[in-house]
Amino acid sequence: MLKSGKRNAGPTGRYQPNPAKTSRKRSDFHRLQHFAAGASRICYFVFDLLIWNGRDLTKTPLTKRRELMKSVLKLRSSRIRISEQCDIAAIDMLAAVRQQQLEGVIGKRKDSLYEPGKRTGAWIKYRVNQGQEYVIGGYVPGPHGFDSLIVGYYRGKDLVYVARVRNGFVPASRLQVFEKIRPLVSPTMPFVNLPDTNKSRWGGELTAEKMKECVWLRPEAVARIEFLEWSAQAFQVRWFER
Helix, strand or coil, X not given: CEEEEEEEECCCCCCCCCCCCCCCCCCCHHHHHCCCCCHHHEEEEEEEEEEECCEECCCCCHHHHHHHHHHHCCCCCCCEEECCCCCCCHHHHXXXXXXXXXXXXXXXXXXXXXCCCCCCCCEEEEECCEEEEEEEEEEECCHHHCCEEEEEEEECCEEXXXXXXXXXXXXXXXXXXXXXXXXXXXXXXXXXXXXXXXXXXXXXXXXXXXXXXXXXXXXXEEEEEEECCCCCCCCEEEEEEC
């Protein structure tokens, strides 16, 4: 038997399709990454059955595979569960996902086949990210102008460093952003909390040594940053404005 699934960490890991429900069922990805400390809350969700009794099911429609999966799987642990299928409108599904602060949702055609390694358009992954505007106070030089943007936010009159942002760019957008921030180059470092002495497992801290590589800017440019969680690794630029 070959089944497909995914780990999830949370109070119960169960999805609630009603937007009016509370967010107590929210997935906790920090706990998942540190599973030893939160093992009692980690669940494994099975969402597909690919082989059964030597029979290849990959050419069988998804609905038939799931029907067979539910009828033959005998789950002996409460931590192993079958992923629920929600037959509701996409707008209602996304509202529920946002309400519960989940990462996103997977949508699949009911008649789709299992085609490993292919992006056929029969399924989509839609992320629902958090977002906020941040001030760009500098950058680390790299291909197409910069390797990463150095962003922060104002706390009163002080500009506080948050993270370096690398994700969310293609070469063309890097050049476009670089052309907008290049006139703002300044000899003055604008952040009040640098150098950063806090160690980060993502390597995102800006030490005095790393700051030697940075180019500083007048804090006039603003970017809309989307992220899955508050960490430099998860930040991703969605749009930029001057």
